[in-house]
Amino acid sequence: MPRIVVTAGRDYLDIDAYGGIVAYGELLQCLGQASVAISTAPTNGSVTQPLKQMAVSLETRYTAEDNDSFVVIDLSDPDFFDSFVTADNVISVIDHHAGFEQYWIDKIGSEARIEFVGAACTLVYEAWQQAKVAEKMSKQSATLLAAGIIDNTLNFKAQLTTDRDRDAYIWLAKHAELSPTWAHEYLEDCQAELLSDLRTNLINDTKHITYPGDGEKTMIGQIAVLDAKTFLDEYSTEITNVLSDGTSKWYLNLLNLTSGQSYFYTNDTATKLWLQKLLGVTFSEDLAVAKTLWLRKEIYKKALDEENSSK
Known part of the structure; x- marks a missing residue:
């Protein structure tokens, strides 16, 4: 067989x-x-x-x-x-x-x-x-x-x-x-696992995605934590070092499980403008806090729907 x-x-x-x-x-x-x-x-x-x-x-x-x-x-x-x-x-x-x-x-x-x-x-x-x-x-x-x-x-x-x-x-x-x-x-347990080796775990949960209507790949990290603000205060430098390595387009989708919100973190201007237009979020310096949780797959689907509706 x-x-x-x-x-x-x-x-x-x-x-x-x-x-x-x-x-x-x-x-x-x-x-x-x-x-x-x-x-x-x-x-x-x-x-x-x-x-x-x-x-x-x-x-x-x-x-x-x-x-x-x-x-x-x-x-x-x-x-x-x-x-x-x-x-x-x-x-x-x-x-x-x-x-x-x-x-x-x-x-x-x-x-x-x-x-x-x-x-x-x-x-x-x-x-x-x-x-x-x-x-x-x-x-x-x-x-x-x-x-x-x-x-x-x-x-x-x-x-x-x-x-x-x-x-x-x-x-x-x-x-x-x-x-x-x-x-x-x-x-x-997931958060403890994440923090035990943040760099490796962030790399292992990062995707390179070419969004509909965009010919350039974006590096996207996505991790879930219980307190996003405290996490960013402590680890923002390490996040930037990992995700901005080798590409100008990148962002971290930090999923705050306690508040039920996505924290979008990036220092790339083009990515900030794109996220603002697509999701209606507003950046203050390098951080935008959405009203709800957005998963990578949901962001991709929204971008796909927007591209299809514009044709």
């Missing part, structure tokens, strides 16, 4: 991708399909030490086998697939980011499961339910999927959060026997 390799992106592996590929690989095995979850990418701070210590099936090296096919999770831009993936051998894409829906519909039809929910882990959970084997899911996979939903929806405060995400988390938390305080404890 040909093997299905479940994987994600090459730059870094956040908990939405980590949990998604582990749980989907387990689902395929549960259905009798030869499969393996593989990622060569480094994990970022959302994959905390307690989660890393769980016994799961995830390989970090790829050795090709005849007729390998691929399922890609939490990503649909082929330019950022893990290095061993070829787009022509991708048989399914499970993602919640905008931009490549039609490309994959044209290529693989209904196996392009790109839907705008809060987390790719929600879509993986729903795949278990649709296969009618959810009760066979391991507690480890349920915990990882729950973490992916909490992280990606910012504990359900992000604008993109849907009832599907909430319903998925309720089921997963019950199945994994998570405590009522587990989500808050997980977010505290």
Whole structure:
């Protein structure tokens, strides 16, 4: 039986991708399909030490086998697939980011499961339910999927959060026997992980994105903390050193989980003007505080919608 390799992106592996590929690989095995979850990418701070210590099936090296096919999770831009993936051998894409829906519909039809929910882990959970084997899911996979939903929806405060995400988390938390305080404890672990090596974790959660209508890439860091102002007061110099290295266009999207606001930090004038126009924020020196939380994927989608509406 040909093997299905479940994987994600090459730059870094956040908990939405980590949990998604582990749980989907387990689902395929549960259905009798030869499969393996593989990622060569480094994990970022959302994959905390307690989660890393769980016994799961995830390989970090790829050795090709005849007729390998691929399922890609939490990503649909082929330019950022893990290095061993070829787009022509991708048989399914499970993602919640905008931009490549039609490309994959044209290529693989209904196996392009790109839907705008809060987390790719929600879509993986729903795949278990649709296969009618959810009760066979391991507690480890349920915990990882729950973490992916909490992280990606910012504990359900992000604008993109849907009832599907909430319903998925309720089921997963019950199945994994998570405590009522587990989500808050997980977010505290994420911040501790972030601060243990801020430079590396910031690099591992940074993306280079070319926004619609802009021919130049922008370096964007995104991290979540419990107190954004205190964090910036202490670490703004280090943030600038990391994100402004090698590019003039950059910004940090600092997600304040306590107040439910995005803090946009940059010293690049062009980026400030672009964010002001797109999101209606106002910069005071190098900082703008939004009225709500904005995720990178939401900013990209808004830019895409604005570009499409101007045509």
